[in-house]
Amino acid sequence: MTTHSLTQEQTLAAQRKARIAMTRKIASRATTYGLMTIMAILFLFPIIFMIVAAFKEEASIRQDLTSLWAFIPNPDTVTLDNMDDMLNRVPFEQFATTSLIITFLSVIGGLFINSMAAFSLARLRWFGRSAILYVIVSLVIIPLEAIAVPLMIQVSDVSPTLNVFLLALLGGVMALLWSILWSASDAILNRYGIDLPKAAAYVFRGIFTLIISFPIELTVYYLFKQSTQESNWREFAPSWLNDNLGFTADYPFMFILMAALAGATILVWRYSWGRLGTVIEQNQQTADLSPAMQNLTRLIATVLIALPLEFLVIYLFSKMQGSAQSWFNTYHVMIVPFLADPFSIFLFYQFFIGIPKDFDEAATVDGASHFRIYWDIAVPLTRPVFATVAILQFLRFWSFFMWPLLVTQGTDFAPLMVGMGFLRQGNEQTLGQEMGYAALVTIPVLITFLVFQSWFVRSVSSSGVKG
């Protein structure tokens, strides 16, 4: 009935209720934090134990098992001896190099190949597009394990067809690389306002392209050379080449040379095809032909123009015919089969179809080629999915175990995961070394994860269901 202040009892009751509610809240918070902390301990203890044991004296590892010292570095027993011994026993650096090469090349190459394929499926219309899309989506379900065995047999007895394909792939990569460098050199000239006469500009751009691409070609040569050291690929370079070169043109060199020639051929094809198109339309004799005949003329003329290059490539390839080689114990056996990944293509596809069509149309009106649309519009707009795919593929290739186990023997080409097996061949007292190996493999990835946490989390959640 009264509207002024509450009676004393009511105030006390209200205060008590507030206190109870507050206690309840604190209690529930404490329970939550307690529960979550217990779980956190359960999740972390193997990792902490591993790292601590890696730097602990062998004898103390077992002693400390029942105490908290198992998880806390003890200044008295910290030692680097485990790492020392482990590095002496197994070629860890070699394993690490192999893993890094495989992971780096696979992730970078995969990003290009898969995103380009997804772009062609998402933004272009062409005959057979939906069929191929359907096939790729079905391939997502097939795990590597289902085809590992036949794939192993396939790469152990490499047919010339497979070598042709590797050559075409390398050639395509060269062509792409040179095209990119060619336009990059143009962009550089423009950026710095350097105005050269046309001939000089071409010369500059040519030199720029060759010089920048040379280290890349050298790297590929080096990687190939590593793989072919032990094999019995015979030299098949013509002797006149060897005599004049000043060094022996071995198989890897010839292969790279063939790839460069193939790349040049592809570029010549593209250039001729384009120019011939306009020439045919404008030329009186050919302008009246039907489109089919025009295309045929174009085709024949293109092939004829590139004839010298084509001849060289085919001649060199035929010399290589006798050596159908196994891809076992090489770098490319762990890289090439997995460059194209249906799941990555699918992820890219989902994002590419979300880009508004207006961008494409505006760019087309401005005269951009499809590749420019891909490179300058689609790629920058979808950076998150590139990060996603890169992270997922990195985790996959870093922990690659089953396939390298099948296709490598010995320590020369074993990645880190397989290399661990060589460490365990000893006696019982190598625990610290094993933990050291495990720690060296795990810590870099952990640190990367901690630094790029939000990227990792975002990549995992965006690979899940989206509507």
Added chain:
Amino acid sequence: MENILENLKTTAKNIPQQFQHRKGREFQAAMLLGGPAFILLFIFMVWPFIKGIELSRTNQLSTGQQGRNVGWTNFERLISINFIEMPEVPPRDELPVEFTRSGWYIGSDGELQFRWRDLESQGLGRWDSENEADQYNIVKMFDISGTYYAIIAKDPLFWRSLFHNFYFVLLVVPIQTSLALLLAILVNQKLKGMNIYRTTYFSPVVTAMAVITVVWIFMYNPSEGLINKMLGVITGQDITQDWVKDPRSAMPAVMILSIWQGVGFQMIIYLAGLQDIPEDLYEAAEMDGASVFSRFRYITLPMLKNTTIFVVLTTTILAFRLFDQVQVMVAAGAPQDSVGTIVWYAIQTAQDGFVGKAASISIMFVIVVLLVSMLQRVFVRPESALD
């Protein structure tokens, strides 16, 4: 009118040409952009799949040349299984020690008979035995009210591996999924420091399975392993369970390790799904007096249906592909009869040289995975269609 028609006809004739140019360029661009991927996929995924079927019908050894075509023998040997009541046999302990293997053979009366045999006998459960009955070996024998029954198969390890796969999936998928959901709910709370917990729960995911298994194997050591020692400290007794080598605990050991490594991944996916649920729903429910559990049951769970479906489907397929942990553990002494999985068996067979047989195991693996996927679709699709 005529003019209009004429105009239309000319335009109609010209449009295809323009499109042809555009279409031609699109096709060319598509081939340049997508060509590498399409060719790679064909050569390294489609083609091996097809060749795998052909390979599985041969008896090829990896060191030899092309294997001889043996038709469906590989498959027949894999899937031959039977359930038999065993004849009266003397109890094992009454036999001399050498009699440790058993076998079936066709007796003189033409009947399939079972005998305890000694190790020296030829043709015991060998796949190349001429006597068909000799090819069978016992998968599991059990005693039902005094009579002995047995499951026999020509390839007991295959059936055991298959069984282990299902054992693994049926336990790990529900446990891991529920745990992931629980962790996601916990981490989703609006309290301080949740990001630290999220990072912690996710960190096992970035460890490489093949390497972290070695760490766990040491932790599983019976006398000097961390787990037994810690359990001992907690319970005050001496725990000496040999997690890795004891047939009963080997598979659970693999399961615990796998759940530990995998749950963070699923948790993140659930987290994304949880954050998609609108806040208003919860507020309205709270105003209506709904308890925490009711809110969970009537809001959270239904809104997470699609996410759950996705998580369960993908976890199941991933679980069937179990290999890394098993390989490392078997190398460390785990009994392959308790822990082997289909993929492990296929790789093992391939490494032993029997690639034809390994290919047939791979095909069986694909069939099993396809069947399970289809089964899951059947149970799951009707519900999501109601959304």
